[in-house]
Amino acid sequence: MNLTVTIGSLTMKNPVGAASGTFGYGSEYEKLIDVHELGALYTKAVTPEPRGGNPVPRLAETPSGMLNSIGLANPGLSYFISNKLPELQRMGCSVIVNVAGKTQEDYCKVVETLETQTGIHGYEINISCPNVSHGGLAFGTDPGIVEKLTAQLRSIIEQGAAMRKDSCRPLIIKLSPNVTDITEIARAAEAGGAHAVSAINTLVGMVIDVKKRKPVLAMKTGGLSGPAIRPVGVAAVYKIRRAISIPVIGLGGITCTDDALQYLLAGADAIQIGTVLFSNPNAAHEIIQGIWQYMETYKINSVADIKNLLE
Amino acid sequence: MNLTVTIGSLTMKNPVGAASGTFGYGSEYEKLIDVHELGALYTKAVTPEPRGGNPVPRLAETPSGMLNSIGLANPGLSYFISNKLPELQRMGCSVIVNVAGKTQEDYCKVVETLETQTGIHGYEINISCPNVSHGGLAFGTDPGIVEKLTAQLRSIIEQGAAMRKDSCRPLIIKLSPNVTDITEIARAAEAGGAHAVSAINTLVGMVIDVKKRKPVLAMKTGGLSGPAIRPVGVAAVYKIRRAISIPVIGLGGITCTDDALQYLLAGADAIQIGTVLFSNPNAAHEIIQGIWQYMETYKINSVADIKNLLE
Amino acid sequence: MNIQIANIIENRSVSDQYFELVFDYSNFDSEPQPGMFFTVKIDGAFGPVLRRPFAFSGWNPKQGTASALIEKRGNGTHWLAGLASGDTLDILGPLGKAFSFPQRGVRPLLVAGGIGLGPMLFFANVLLARSNQGLCEAPLLIAGFRTQSLIPKLDFPAGTLFCTDDGSTGFKGTVLDCILSLSDALPKVIYACGPSPMLAALARYASSLALPYEASVEQWMACGIGACMGCAVPMTDGTYQRACADGPVFNGLTVDWEKLV
Amino acid sequence: MNIQIANIIENRSVSDQYFELVFDYSNFDSEPQPGMFFTVKIDGAFGPVLRRPFAFSGWNPKQGTASALIEKRGNGTHWLAGLASGDTLDILGPLGKAFSFPQRGVRPLLVAGGIGLGPMLFFANVLLARSNQGLCEAPLLIAGFRTQSLIPKLDFPAGTLFCTDDGSTGFKGTVLDCILSLSDALPKVIYACGPSPMLAALARYASSLALPYEASVEQWMACGIGACMGCAVPMTDGTYQRACADGPVFNGLTVDWEKLV
Numbered sequence A, B: 001m002n003l004t005v006t007i008g009s010l011t012m013k014n015p016v017g018a019a020s021g022t023f024g025y026g027s028e029y030e031k032l033i034d035v036h037e038l039g040a041l042y043t044k045a046v047t048p049e050p051r052g053g054n055p056v057p058r059l060a061e062t063p064s065g066m067l068n069s070i071g072l073a074n075p076g077l078s079y080f081i082s083n084k085l086p087e088l089q090r091m092g093c094s095v096i097v098n099v100a101g102k103t104q105e106d107y108c109k110v111v112e113t114l115e116t117q118t119g120i121h122g123y124e125i126n127i128s129c130p131n132v133s134h135g136g137l138a139f140g141t142d143p144g145i146v147e148k149l150t151a152q153l154r155s156i157i158e159q160g161a162a163m164r165k166d167s168c169r170p171l172i173i174k175l176s177p178n179v180t181d182i183t184e185i186a187r188a189a190e191a192g193g194a195h196a197v198s199a200i201n202t203l204v205g206m207v208i209d210v211k212k213r214k215p216v217l218a219m220k221t222g223g224l225s226g227p228a229i230r231p232v233g234v235a236a237v238y239k240i241r242r243a244i245s246i247p248v249i250g251l252g253g254i255t256c257t258d259d260a261l262q263y264l265l266a267g268a269d270a271i272q273i274g275t276v277l278f279s280n281p282n283a284a285h286e287i288i289q290g291i292w293q294y295m296e297t298y299k300i301n302s303v304a305d306i307k308n309l310l311e
Numbered sequence C, D: 001m002n003i004q005i006a007n008i009i010e011n012r013s014v015s016d017q018y019f020e021l022v023f024d025y026s027n028f029d030s031e032p033q034p035g036m037f038f039t040v041k042i043d044g045a046f047g048p049v050l051r052r053p054f055a056f057s058g059w060n061p062k063q064g065t066a067s068a069l070i071e072k073r074g075n076g077t078h079w080l081a082g083l084a085s086g087d088t089l090d091i092l093g094p095l096g097k098a099f100s101f102p103q104r105g106v107r108p109l110l111v112a113g114g115i116g117l118g119p120m121l122f123f124a125n126v127l128l129a130r131s132n133q134g135l136c137e138a139p140l141l142i143a144g145f146r147t148q149s150l151i152p153k154l155d156f157p158a159g160t161l162f163c164t165d166d167g168s169t170g171f172k173g174t175v176l177d178c179i180l181s182l183s184d185a186l187p188k189v190i191y192a193c194g195p196s197p198m199l200a201a202l203a204r205y206a207s208s209l210a211l212p213y214e215a216s217v218e219q220w221m222a223c224g225i226g227a228c229m230g231c232a233v234p235m236t237d238g239t240y241q242r243a244c245a246d247g248p249v250f251n252g253l254t255v256d257w258e259k260l261v
């Protein structure tokens, strides 16, 4: 029985990854869990410059979910390379760097620079960021922009691979659910040369404190994650799977094996867990075990075959 | 202190309505609660022909929410007029007929016919229905179509009002959250002559039964409602309020006074409750009382002023 | 039908997976009849959005109590199982249509599968009382379970036949096998509650013998009172009926069992 | 720091709104120090997605127990209040940075507002023990509450000063009013936990006198271990620190209290 998952040239040891922004760069969780058990670690977003993040409060709790407006707080590309990357390299799992930016150049700069570094196994491109050169609507809402951005990043990593005389690192486009037709964006990513897409990022949400008579978050709106959005994520993956042929990485509200299996049955090749880590840091371990047992029960040899079990 | 809400020519006695599809045509709830206390009753969708609805199962439970794929099951326009309308007329609250269809003609036919009837206080147009003459994407996803449909319906009700020598019944366009930019659709509705918009309808979601290895719903995907979607609804209303100037009716996941106040503070002029009625049929009563108390506490005279309390 | 915050009088485990919930019924506005059900709100603070429906398994007008037999399935029923006498429940009922009474002179056959036992036991006891008054024949109850440990420790009418899938007690086989093995006499009318495949098999049997057949059907419910159309049950004529308001007891020969799953 | 399923040893109401939770701490991997906290998972089946953080109010290494003073606020704390000895809790801890010890010869002033009492009582008891060993001066604890009925029935260090907003007992006024009324001697170092407006007021006071000042800050938390950047606390230099990992105890003079709300 084989738990490995293949995305482009990369083989992950199992389909369970820790979602960007919920796992930092891994070091905090090392004290609690065996990080090397993870199929992949998706880092907190990296931007060219350091970012302190949004004003506070940044968190709000919602029914079966939460809002965050961390605001891509991160120490910036240089610090990431000098201080975080060495830590990540000893984690013992595939390291996917989540990349964010305000302009197309930001994304390119991060990937270009990281192409000169070792110990990185892939990129996840967070296109839910507001596109400053496009009126502030997220990059991920316009198929034309997504295709162009993807193509440009693809050519950067092709060049990087050639320079390193190595295979091309997989390029994963992380889709936003805040669009009319997510399959259209997935097709644009595929057309641009993505090796995979991941879905879903958070939904836009807001909570108002009726006693204080103002939004709980300083930024007013934030990103909704957790079990509340799971049905939205499963539906998205189901539709995306039937629209494109590159791998799909499913996430959104996964808390346990059954939740992960919903995504795998819907057509995901791998999954990520985010919010659940806050209440149960051990969730990855439990889900990896659970998927193994499910495969035993249904006598399946490869994770990739789980999707074929769907009637 | 004044709980009334004005939408076009209509004055509702308070801001709390029962959402379409969750309250039938009112008669079932009559045995449990004082239906006449409601500010408004939004009927189950009415289509030109009777519809049996979707195959079963039609319901699935999700974290803090549920999926439904009822499929606009309804007895059709003629039966509605002969059997349901007389019942509705004795409910003692504003009756807003929710209208659905597969084509623009369907919507027009329903409204045109209902314009010849009395005892109807307004229309709520469910534009989340798949538009058969437009590839199956929902009407509500295309601002051009929304504006055209709204304008056509507006002219029908203007004619109807002239014929009845009566004021024009308010036309409420019910917005779908499954779009990239809900304010764009709201603006289209306003431009087309809507008297108000309501938001939000359900999000698209899916649950897979991992033991049976198939989607729980016969139709695979369904509409997600309940507290899980409340942050999405509040964010939508907040943004819509700042994009248009006609009244906004807020709904999605309201369970109690505080939830209703979140919408009113975000900018809603009125609210609707849906899913909560399934667990607490008495919710409308409780929320009406609660809003009253809040207005007393903050010494506000009119519900419409609650939105001004937001800092 | 109304909503009451009812006191739990007793809540005790009656078998491996089943428990019996007895609650104060003195404030409800109408009598529960066999086949009717109620819905319960689960766990005030963090509970799920839908109430949970359960069939009445008994009613004691003298003590002012009603009861249900409940199987531990998911979170809701596990939460219910943890409650005790003194706790309160938010209950909506009685809901739905009851079984109709058999004609005089016809011995009613009552078939229960698993936790479907609750309403059938209620019905059996009501029919026994009626038969003691000479209003009908005494019923025959056949109750099937996967295995012996599930059979609740309760009083069953004399003559109740038990079947288990694994033969751990009673007749080995399904309730239908058991019916077919009844050498003495063919049943004349069947009433049943249990898993859909069992109800469907009984429908085929009843239909082949043109027997009257009433089945209590399970379907996911939202409102429970007929307003939402969520609990639709497909009929052979292509229409849908509402399990909560038109049922849960239906003429089993008119249900389209194939489409019900 | 690790996660344990810990037995509740005792859970009892200690005032109108507060309860004291004592749990088995024998399996945790490190000692809790005053100012540190732990997080609790709320209600297995239907609970919210975030753990709830609470400061340690005590640690008894001989009995292998730790405790917290908890105020009933929302659903999570009400659920916790309903648990009893024998129930278990999913606990992650110890987390965060502790208060630092005062220099010898300086009498530490400990200020608690409301439920901020927990960590200050813990700290006071630790300092008392140290002062008995001659390692520091005995602390002075000032504890403020809205009203008398909130003051928990617990053992307080001799000399503890109580303030109430309504004057129902002790000093009438805020803790700062009380400090200002101390005629004998100005404080030399301040440690505090309580509502942000109180902490901010103390910061202004400490800053005006250039006193060392450590404050334990409350901020919404998600991970609780420094990974998510959700619990950011704004600093006067424009940066953010993490309440969970860089705090919750901060140099109170470097926190940007205006931006913290």
Ligand SMILES: Cc1cc2nc3c(=O)[nH]c(=O)nc-3n(C[C@H](O)[C@H](O)[C@H](O)COP(=O)(O)OP(=O)(O)OC[C@H]3O[C@@H](n4cnc5c(N)ncnc54)[C@H](O)[C@@H]3O)c2cc1C
Pocket: B061, C037, C050, C051, C052, C053, C054, C055, C056, C068, C069, C070, C071, C072, C073, C074, C075, C076, C077, C078, C115, C118, C119, C217, C218, C219, C220, C221, C222, C248
């Ligand atoms: C008319 C009727 C009468 C019933 N009578 C009994 C009875 O007497 N005793 C008994 O033990 N059970 C009875 N059931 C089934 C009972 O409602 C479910 O077992 C219970 O709702 C499961 O809740 P849960 O939270 O434990 O499980 P969950 O984990 O939420 O779900 C487990 C399974 O329970 C079923 N279920 C959950 N919610 C509903 C719902 N709202 N409507 C229908 N099915 C649901 C689904 O099949 C689901 O897959 C009856 C159901 C109906 C419709």
Ligand SMILES: Cc1cc2nc3c(=O)[nH]c(=O)nc-3n(C[C@H](O)[C@H](O)[C@H](O)COP(=O)(O)OP(=O)(O)OC[C@H]3O[C@@H](n4cnc5c(N)ncnc54)[C@H](O)[C@@H]3O)c2cc1C
Pocket: A061, D037, D050, D051, D052, D053, D054, D055, D056, D068, D069, D070, D071, D072, D073, D074, D075, D076, D077, D078, D115, D118, D119, D217, D218, D219, D220, D221, D222, D248
């Ligand atoms: C480091 C730290 C130490 C604390 N120590 C104590 C203590 O010793 N005793 C005590 O009673 N309380 C303490 N609190 C506050 C305590 O965490 C909240 O009262 C509790 O989380 C409320 O949960 P609830 O479910 O009852 O309330 P909810 O209804 O969920 O929320 C009520 C309020 O509690 C606060 N809150 C809820 N969740 C969180 C969270 N994840 N992070 C931060 N705040 C939250 C919010 O301000 C919210 O408005 C501490 C908080 C922090 C950050």
Ligand SMILES: Cc1cc2nc3c(=O)[nH]c(=O)nc-3n(C[C@H](O)[C@H](O)[C@H](O)COP(=O)(O)O)c2cc1C
Pocket: A019, A020, A021, A022, A044, A045, A068, A070, A072, A098, A126, A174, A200, A201, A202, A224, A225, A226, A227, A229, A251, A252, A253, A254, A272, A273, A274, A275, A276, D222, D228, D230
């Ligand atoms: C606190 C927090 C921070 C996040 N930061 C990022 C980020 O930097 N980049 C990104 O692509 N997604 C980010 N996300 C989104 C998650 O990676 C994930 O897509 C989302 O939370 C849905 O998954 P979940 O429901 O399992 O949490 C963040 C989510 C949370 C809760």
Ligand SMILES: Cc1cc2nc3c(=O)[nH]c(=O)nc-3n(C[C@H](O)[C@H](O)[C@H](O)COP(=O)(O)O)c2cc1C
Pocket: B019, B020, B021, B022, B044, B045, B068, B070, B072, B098, B126, B174, B200, B201, B202, B224, B225, B226, B227, B229, B251, B252, B253, B254, B272, B273, B274, B275, B276, C222, C228, C230
């Ligand atoms: C069972 C069910 C049926 C519904 N049917 C309709 C409908 O016919 N027309 C419509 O516009 N909305 C329909 N809705 C959507 C609701 O009116 C409402 O927009 C949505 O449920 C969000 O509100 P809530 O979270 O309070 O339920 C339905 C919702 C449910 C749960």
Ligand code: FES
Pocket: C220, C221, C222, C223, C224, C225, C226, C227, C228, C229, C230, C231, C232, C242, C243, C244, C245
């Ligand atoms: S559950 Fe709503 S109609 Fe039956």
Ligand code: FES
Pocket: D220, D221, D222, D223, D224, D225, D226, D227, D228, D229, D230, D231, D232, D242, D243, D244, D245
């Ligand atoms: S709560 Fe995650 S960093 Fe502090």
